[in-house]
Amino acid sequence: MKNLNSYYSSLLVFGFLLIWEAGARAYNKSFILPAPSEIALTLWELRSVLVLHHLPPTFLVIFIGLVLSILIGTGLAIWMNGNKVAEKTFYPIIIASQTIPIIALAPIFVLWFGYTIWSKVAVTVLITFFPITVSAFDGLRSSDKNLKELLLTMGASKKDLFFKLYVPSALPSFFSGLKVAVTLSVIGAAIGEWLGAQAGLGYFSRRMMTQFDGAAVFAPIVLLSAVGILLFLLVTWLEKTLLKWRKTG
């Protein structure tokens, strides 16, 4: 059944690409609407520049951003779970922070951090921080109160409760949040690079826009989504490995 599902979605994507190809050829203005075949060709021509020169800095931004988000997000979630005052203080702020248009806020990071990697990391962290914090917190909160009491009757310490109950209870929800976060992290890194960079896939795409090279705008975007998909698959694989029990449940 699962194979059938991916079969249908591949068919849809293929159909969509076909219509795009036909439409682009009919329209024949490749600087506005390049055909998929053109994009593929450009991607092939630019492969060494894109993969060797522009992918590494973008990937570094994504990586540092995600690591920081996970550290800060889970740290805050653990704190809020253990401390009522922290929860009452931070939870509403975290929710409210999502109404701030982060993309509009991004230029200020350039003022603060300059054109260094940190202005891009800041955008990535700001975008990915929310799903990680909220999912980790909800996961921690979802732990069974009866199970907690049972562990207490066995003489469990706070450390026992944390590692044997809270962390395993939080993992399924945490992974859901992480899946959202990794896809967002790619967007965050690309937007960060628009603001100003010397290299990076987002930066390259934007530079090609000014040169009216439509196919070269799309080529790095294809690579960016590939990175997003790969990260997503990596998290899914991690989830399946760590949460083996869920398949059977």
Added chain:
Amino acid sequence: MIEPVLEFKRVSFDYKSEPLKDRVPILEDINFSVNDGEFISIIGPSGCGKSTIFRLITGLEEPGAGKIYRKGQQAIDRLGRVGYMPQQDLLMPWRTVFENAMLPLEIKGIKQNEAEEHVLKLLMDFGLKGSEKAYPGDLSGGMRQRLSFLRTILSGSNILLLDEPFSSLDAITRLTMQEWLLDQWQKLSKTILFITHDVDEALFLSDRIFVLSQKPNSLIKEVKVPLGRPRRVRDLGNLDVITLKEALIDELRPRTAT
């Protein structure tokens, strides 16, 4: 004189979280004592505070008044001292059968190889050999209860508190589990306190039955079961037992205001 392993002296309890004027005592002036190796059932209408007695014994709650003694000494620090088997099996879905059984030993800080050896031997005795790598989600109701009981035993305590462990099982599985429990109890020589709302179950299993009546006068009445050991289910057809059963059912039935 033999000292009782567990004793309640004039214990009262109410939930402190409620405002003073709304407070209804859950338990009032409860006295009982349990001897080493006894099988005691506690029966009573729902909401009479049966589970609260267990929460007091385990140390999850503190009595409002009165004292709890263990082996003749007042038991202040009670958490981690008795084996408690809750109403739901409360197995951790993310742990395998083996890892679930290991839990109390991990918490006690027992050495890994020593603990594993101990657990493997008991898994065999409990008919869970071969399923040790399975997750609780794959087990039948009876197996889950056996595992939950195994985990309770591995707490290493001499006193086991079982809170309606078989209430969610079907009649046949339940009977099998009751016979199995008696078997284990005799083999392991533990003291068992068993909550149930089923009079037959209480009569079949216990040496003595504690009857809790409806609030507010939650006084415990003690009944000795007139049956020897080993028992069979058909012993419940014994005339003395039937008379006792009817008396108990009368006791438990809510009194209508006439």
